[in-house]
Amino acid sequence: MQDVAIIWDWLAFAVRWLHVITAIAWIGSSFYFIALDLGLRKAPHLPVGAHGEEWQVHGGGFYHIQKYLVAPEHMPEHLTWFKWESYSTWLSGAALLMIVYWAGGELFLIDAGKADLALWQGIAISAASLTVGWVIYDFLCKSGLGERPTLLMVLLFVLLVAMGWGYNQIFTGRAMMLHLGAFTATIMTANVFFIIIPNQKIVVADLKAGRVPDAKYGKIAKLRSTHNNYLTLPVVFLMLSTHYPLAFATRYNWAIAALVFLMGVTIRHYFNTRHARKGNPIWTWVATAALFIAIMVLSTAAPEQSSYEESEARALTPTETVFAEAEGFDEVADIVMGRCSMCHTREPAWDGVHRAPKNVLLETRPEIAAAARQIYLQAGVSAAMPPANVSWIEPEERAQIADWYRAGAQALPFRLAQN
Numbered sequence: 106m107q108d109v110a111i112i113w114d115w116l117a118f119a120v121r122w123l124h125v126i127t128a129i130a131w132i133g134s135s136f137y138f139i140a141l142d143l144g145l146r147k148a149p150h151l152p153v154g155a156h157g158e159e160w161q162v163h164g165g166g167f168y169h170i171q172k173y174l175v176a177p178e179h180m181p182e183h184l185t186w187f188k189w190e191s192y193s194t195w196l197s198g199a200a201l202l203m204i205v206y207w208a209g210g211e212l213f214l215i216d217a218g219k220a221d222l223a224l225w226q227g228i229a230i231s232a233a234s235l236t237v238g239w240v241i242y243d244f245l246c247k248s249g250l251g252e253r254p255t256l257l258m259v260l261l262f263v264l265l266v267a268m269g270w271g272y273n274q275i276f277t278g279r280a281m282m283l284h285l286g287a288f289t290a291t292i293m294t295a296n297v298f299f300i301i302i303p304n305q306k307i308v309v310a311d312l313k314a315g316r317v318p319d320a321k322y323g324k325i326a327k328l329r330s331t332h333n334n335y336l337t338l339p340v341v342f343l344m345l346s347t348h349y350p351l352a353f354a355t356r357y358n359w360a361i362a363a364l365v366f367l368m369g370v371t372i373r374h375y376f377n378t379r380h381a382r383k384g385n386p387i388w389t390w391v392a393t394a395a396l397f398i399a400i401m402v403l404s405t406a407a408p409e410q411s412s413y414e415e416s417e418a419r420a421l422t423p424t425e426t427v428f429a430e431a432e433g434f435d436e437v438a439d440i441v442m443g444r445c446s447m448c449h450t451r452e453p454a455w456d457g458v459h460r461a462p463k464n465v466l467l468e469t470r471p472e473i474a475a476a477a478r479q480i481y482l483q484a485g486v487s488a489a490m491p492p493a494n495v496s497w498i499e500p501e502e503r504a505q506i507a508d509w510y511r512a513g514a515q516a517l518p519f520r521l522a523q524n
Contacts, residue, residue: 110478110514111486117204124197131190132337139334143380145172153178175320180312188302195294202287206231206280211422212475213280218411220275230275231284235291238268242292254328261332265289265366269359278353278409279464285362286343289336296329339369351404354464358409361400368396408460410451416469424517425474431513437506441467441480444496481510
């Protein structure tokens, strides 16, 4: 059983690696095509139906690109579809969500101080919320609001803020940020899967059949693509935020997320305006800086964490109980409190550490039992913690941590089966 933790952690690393690579491909192609679309130029020699053209140079060669608002007169022999970047990003992200927040739900997903939920209930809420978000958003887009894009964007912002607040009533701050990012990314990928690509396929089918494609399909796809463009930067922030407690470990993390969505609008508005050659709106950077300063203020307003007394008194989960009763726990608790708790505490004593790294607290015995797997990986079988071994943890102490975790892991299946 002790080897499972190592295998599982490497699996998480591999899936995270894949997720980052596919996200780079998706975001890169999205930014490229938005810039290309906005920068198209009119020219007298364009073919019938062509909206504009662009000449580009890259990799030692020149590219001549033309865009048709609806479709060319004849179906080209070769057509490249841009969809798998989006699908692969969502699928790998969903897998990572399951590995980190579902399988590790007792530590990373559920906050018992907010909601008294069983792990399976938290997982069910996690999965269902992503689907519900798309249904609501899609309904809004297909209503009359589709003809009023500014109002639609405002309502989308309200929906995202409401979801952030709602997640924060149930999940840990870290899980709140991640789920709001997944909620938004699900809308973006569903736009590609259910709207943009199917509409393109209708146009292609019409061309093959010799029919004139309806321009409405391109218009609908353009609306969804624009939404994706403005949501991209906030999603990236929300994914990165799980590594920064100042972003997620505060009572106002949902408000921080709301301001980040506004930052995404101001930043993208600047670049979209520049790419369209419609000016240089410097005011957007002033607004972005103001929003970022507001985020920094909110991040220190009120830490999101239980008190020492609440943590010490809370009931342990079955898994935590196994590790709290495993051989060597008392010795390991002393090691962790002596070597780790100067940073992993409610009031860090180490200079430059404002909030416990990743908001992992190791002040009480329940907290140490809850973080058993992380302690084993970070300070038992590796020397990742403490950084640069600044608290001088000895090799013998690392061995004690490893032995304690392995003893608990070996007993875990039997004890859980009894329950």
